[in-house]
Each structure stands twice: as C-alpha cells, then as structure tokens.
Amino acid sequence: MSDLLPSALDLARFQFAFTVVWHFLFPAFTIGLASYLAVLEGLWLWTDRGAYLDTYRYWLKIFAVAFAMGVVSGLVMSYQFGTNWSVFADRTSPVLGPLLGYEVLTAFFLEAGFLGVMLFGLGRVGPRLHFVATCFVAGGTLLSAFWILAANSWMQTPAGHATGPDGQFIPESWLGIIFNPSFPYRFAHTVTAAYLTTAMIVGAVGAWHLLRDRMNERARIMFSMAMWMAAIVAPMQLLIGDLHGVNSYHHQPTKVAAMEGHFETERRAPSILFGMPDADAGVTRGQIAIPGFASLYLTHSLDGEVKGLKAFPKDTWPTNIPLVFWAFRIMVGLGILMIALGVVSLILRWRDSLYDSPWLHRFAVAMGPSGLVAVTAGWTVTEAGRQPFTVYGLLRTADSVAPIAAPAVAASLAAFVVVYFVVFGAGIAYLFHLFRQAPEAGEHGPPQGQPVRTAGITPAPGLVNRETHGAEPRQARIRP
Template identity: 55%
Template sequence: MDLDALLLSRLQFAFTVAFHIIFPSFTIGLASFLAVLEGLWLLTRKEAFKTLYLFWVKVFAISFGMGVVSGVVLSYQLGTNWSVFAAVTAPVIGPLLAFEVLTAFFLEASFLGVMLFGWRKVGPGLHFASTVLVAVGTLISAFWIISANSWMQHPTGHEVLADGSLRAVDWWQVVFSPTFPERFAHMALAAYLTTSLVVGAASAWRILRSGPSPESSIALRMAIGMFAVVAPLQLVVGDLSGKDVQRLQPAKLAAIEGFWETRTEQPFHIVAWPDRAIEGNRFELSIPKVGSWITAGSVEAEVQGLKDFAPEDRPPAAIVFWAFRVMVGLGMLMIALGAWGAWLTLRDALGRGGREGPERSRAFLWSAVAMGPAGFVAVIAGWIVAEVGRQPYVVYGFLRTADAVSPIGAGQVSASLLAFMVVYAVIFVAGMLYILRLIAQGPQGEEEDAPVSDGQPPGNALAAAPPEHRP
C-alpha cells in the first residue's frame, strides 16, 4: 500500500469525520428528547420529568460543544487537503454550507444560551420554546449537510463552465437532489435511534445498579417506545434509499451486495469475501434468487455486477460489503430489542407481566446496556457504505477523488494526521469518558439540588448541579 498524499488525506478525513459524526448523531435525538421532557413537565408537573431534563441537558451541552469543535476541523480540511474539490464545487457546495450556518448554527447558538442559562431570567413558555428551537436547529443543520452530501452522491441542477468549475442553475434541484429525501429521513431516524439506545442503556444500567426509580423507569420506557417504532421504520426507509442506490449508483449497489456478474435471480450473500484481485467472492453463504428481489423488487430483475464497470471505476467491494452488513445486522438487533421491550411493557400494562416488566427483566436490561453503543457503530458503518461506496469519485460521475486532493506532499499530511490523532486521543477521549461518567452517575439526587419549583422552568442544569458535577 502506497501511503501517498491522496490516501493519507482520505484517512485523515475519515478519522476526523468518524469522531465528529458521533456527536451530531447523538445531539440531534437528545435535543428532541429534552424538548419532550420539558413539555411533559410543563403539562404534568411531575418531578421525574424535570429531574430527567436537568440530568440529560448536561450531557447535551458537552456533546453539542464537542460536535461543534470537531465539525470546524472538517471544514478546514476542505481547504487544506481538498483544495481542488473546494475550488471546483464552491459555487454549489459553498452556499449550502453557508445556509447551514445562517439557518441552523445561529439558531442553535442563540437559543442554546437561553436553554442552558436562562431558566431564572425567562418564563416557562420562552424557555420551552428555546429548547424546541434548539431541537429544530439540529434538524435544520442535518438538512443542509445531508443536502450537500446528497448532491455529491448524485449531482443535479448545475452546469460545467469552460474552466471546469461548476455553477448552480437550479437551486431546487441542487438542494433536493434525487437521493436527498430518503437519505435525510434515514439520518434523522438514525439519530433518534442512537439517542434512544443510549438513554435506554443508561436507564437500564441505573436500574441494575440501584433498582427501579421513577426517573429510570420513565426514561427506559420512553426509550423502548422510541426504538420499538423507529427501528422498523428505519428498515423501510433504508430499503427506499437502497432502491435509489440501485437506480443511480449501480456500482455501489453491486459492492454492497457482492455482485460481480450481471444476471437475473441474483443470490443474497449473507456473508462473503469480495476480492478485487480475482473479480469474485472467495467464499459465499447465500440464499438463491433473494438478492434480485431485495434490490430490484423481483427475482426476474436483472441486477448489474461489478464486472460491468471498468476496474478503475469500482469501489472497494469488501469494505462496503461488510460495513453494510454491520449496519443492517445492528438494525435487526435494534428491531428485536424494541419488540422485546414493547412486549414486556404491554404485558406489564395488562397486568400479566408478574416480575417480567422491562424494569424487572435482568436479561432485557443487560441487553439494553449492551446495545447502548450500537447506534454509533451503525451510523459510522452507514457513512462508510455511503462514502467508500461512492469511490473513486468525490462528486459522483464528475470529479474523481484523486483529482480533488490538494497539491501537497505525503509528509505534510502524515504530520497533520499524527497531530490529529494525538489531540483527539487526549481531548475527545477525555470528553467522552466524562460524558460516560455523567451517564453512569444517573439522575439520582437532582431533585434536592435543582432550585426549581412548580411554575418555574427547569432551565440550567449546569447551575442546578452541585459544583463537582459541573463540566
């Protein structure tokens, strides 16, 4: 393997984006969870909702800050490592990223301050509105980022100028490229799944350690309700997104499924090892004919294989194949966990559960704890499928990744990659460990510490928490 500037730049961007995506995929869902908690507290005045809000808002504040910092690094890399890409696509990509700042980041930054520090200075309605607006801002941010990435997956609404650069001619087509609706829905649902799994794992851990409490039971059941509904819905949206890939990026689909020959009645490879050297799979465990039915809706449908494409136009099949199976495998486990939790909750509600409600089933609680990180792993695996599967293009069908890199040397990139690894290892690992410590402590004891009474908004958890719990 030749560690040239291109490969090192790709590794550096992959390394930083893998760290970054952890935080938005968590905070998008957590912001909405906080809005629901505050809304329920205002409606019911139950202390458990207030306590949960005060606890999770601390986790949100730290995660949001780390997401912003890690995102800034990515934008700088577009100029340092991918200057050709930035120069060519700036007339299209630049406005989309600017819209993200203007419509989402400013909204989040403005009302985040009210959300965290305004609980003694604003009324309950305004504080709740601030929490809702922060939640909306996280979704708007995801909207613009997915819009830009979807355009890169299937560029539309532009023209190529004489100097080789691009110019947008139809902003509606640029923003809403053909793959955008399903991809945005897929990412939003992934964020909600990620958050619900973390909340469920944290609540299950507290119950295993200290027994059921009103806060832990409420949070656990809310998490079960979320991933019991969202996980099956995500499977449907993922299938719709896959149909877009089959239609618009057939080489990526062939890599995802491990198809090498173009044929009808393609098998579904449960496991395989695609090998570019032999232009085939070294071993396969397959179900006959099911591959064509899953990808194209009919066993008689002809589905293209990788051999239809020139070797230089094929994505790395093994990476894409296995990343997809990690994502789907975890998704199936999420569906199973949601169905199990919903069944336990329903039995308990009907009075038939005995000691087998979700809070009393140790097997379910340990399963929920084990599934806590699954959302993050699935999100990273999904991005690997999307980005590695798009290769060898950075803008599909237009600009190759090899032509988009900056004219810099491998030594410069390797030095910055090493620096990133050291800094991230120290700062971000410490931050994540602190978040895990907060989650492990749980919402116990917040009622006494929080100077919030009925009629007041459950605002700043940072001020409400005792000094040793403040970040």
C-alpha cells in the same frame, strides 16, 4: 521503498476519514438528544410531573458536553478543504459554498441564539419561553442536518448544475441541487438513525440504573421512552433503508453492487449474507446466500435482473470493496438487533414486566453503543461506496487533492490523531462519568442563575419551587 509509503492522496483521505468519523459521532447523538429534551420538557409542562424535569436536567448536562465536542470536531473540516482538498473546493465551491453558508446562517445561528437560554435560562425566562428555546435548538439541529445532507447528497447524486469552462460546477437550479435524487431518502435515513442512536444510549443508561435500583422513577422514564423509540422507529428504519437502497441502485449501481458483493449480472440474484469479495478475481468467495432475495428487494421482483460490478468499467469500482461489503452488514445486523430489542420490550411491557427483567436491561446496556457503530458503518458505506469519485461520476478523488507533499499531510494527520485522542478521549470519559450518576429527585442541571425580578413583580414561591423540584404549579403572582 518509496512505493511502500502512502501517497499524499492516501494520507489526505485517511485524515478526512479519521476526523469525519470522530465528528459524526457527536451530531448523531445530539440531533436525537435535542428532540428528546424538547419532548421531556413538553411532558413536564403538560403533566406537572417533576420526574420529567429531573430527567430533562440530567440529559441537559450531557447534551451540553456532547454538543460542544460536536462543534469543536467540526471546525477542522473546512480547514482540510483548504489544505488537502483545494482542487475539490475550487471546483465545487459555487454549489457547496452557498449550501454550507445557509447551514451557518440558519441552523447554526438558531442553535447559537437559543442554546444559552436552553442551558442556563430556566430560572430566568420561565418555563414556557424556555421550552420554546429548547424547541428552537432541536429544530436547529434538524435544519443543520438538512443542509449538510443536501450538500453531501449532491456529491452522491449531482443534479441541477452545469459545468463551466474552467471545470467548476455552476448552479442552474437550486431546487434541483438541494432536492437531488438521493436527498429525501438520505435525510430520512440519517435523521432516523440519529434518533435510534439517542434511543440506544438513553435506554442503556436507564437500564444501567434500573439494574441498581428497579424503582428509580427517572430511570424508568428513560428506559420506557427509549424502548418505545426502538419498537416504533427501528422497523420504520428498515423500510426507509429499503427505499434508500432501491434509490441507490438506480443512481449509484456500483456502490450497491459492492454492498451486495455482486460481480456478475444475474436474474434471481442472491442476497449474500457472508463472504469475502475478491476484486482481483472478480468473485465473492465463501458465500452464504439466500437465492433470489437481492432481486426481490432491489427490483421488487424475484426474476429481476441485478447488475454486478463487471457491468461497469473497473476504474469506476469502489476502491475498497470488502470495506463497503462488511460495513453494510454491520449496519444491517445492528439494525436487526435494535428491532429485536424493541419487539422484546413490547412483549414485556404487555406482560407488565418491562422494569422487572434484568436480562432485558443487560441486553439494552450492551446495545448502548450500537447506534454509534451503526451510523459509522452506514457513513462508511456511503463515502467508501462513492469512491473513486468525490462528485459521483464527475470528479475523481485523485483529481480533487491539493498539490501538497505527503510529509506535510502526515504531520497534520499525526497532530490530529494526538489531539483528538487526548481532547475527545477526555470528553468521552467525562460523558461516561455523567452516565454513571444516578438520576435523582431535584436533579441539578447546568447552573440556572436567579429568577428574573422586575419592579413590582416577583416569581411566586410555587414557580421557584417547581423549577427546583418540578412539583408545584407554575402560576406567577403579581404583588400589589
């Protein structure tokens, strides 16, 4: 009977997977949304068009909620390092500790320092300084992604370190650690995915409101900007993903073999579109494949040799090959749909019917969650494909877990499941409440407070009116 119960290792892995998936949803949205807000505010300052300010304020409320949930959901990650993965924390702390510390000292402090100004300061500090604060928050989210992905990429392709006598990884070259072989590709791929995730959500919300009021100017702005992002960035993501895949093939060949469902080493290796990998039998059953295509995109030669899983010891194969295989196909399939959405939007834009095609708007609404699903699937490929290692090729997952009993992990896991579904379920429900509210002229964002007044100087009526309605000039007058 005890053999049927999950071990402490299984429970610890599931707990980390559960919490990191919840956490990753929010930064994947807010990284792109912060940059989108900076663009909207910049367009407002540049054009004096009030609809940009209304759209900015509409999404600022949503950003505040999503950002808060991202911060809260991330707090438990360090908790789990100390309880469930203490051996991993001890072995990797000389490398990962400083990287995560740099993230706090740079990105988090930058976000925390300017977030309050961004959320509540438009009526207090003036438009230009407020725009600077918005840009700093957007830069902070990207800087946070830089350090987190540097740490995670080192776990995927470790470099720039030595191993001490007690088994700890000792830094030798911080440039080698940070800019490890997979980092540039993973950083570009992840940030681009975050921008597409935001574009799909913004486009879905804009399309939802266009279905109800085709003349809503703010909904038109949302939809148009999101479709530009899909049309331009989604094809770029395909190219970045190809470069990332080739890099992974050279540095993590077992991961790529599992992604492709390849067990045998072959020339003119097929690209298996669908099938069911069977690790015990060493074969992918029921294949639907394109002959030679995998060799083309992995080796850039139709006659290139692609190594299969049988070329490597079986104890280094990913633990759950079907999970890696199907998660990869979900990610790629959704990426292709994003490209299709962008191409169709370009055609309809050229025909001057972007806002007059309800079927396109319904397509965009249906694609709303596609970015979140795609980044979750991609993260699953990344992490499940690295197994059975926490530090690829150097530290096994089974050797990383803390000496903790299964009932203790099960209790904390149960608490996490209950709290997460209650707290974040309520937060997501509130986000959908905000999404359903139509963007309007004179849109109210978070409370802005009263404009700054100092001796002998008051904001001009035009400035106050512009900040309220986005329609008037922003010059301030000095009273005699």
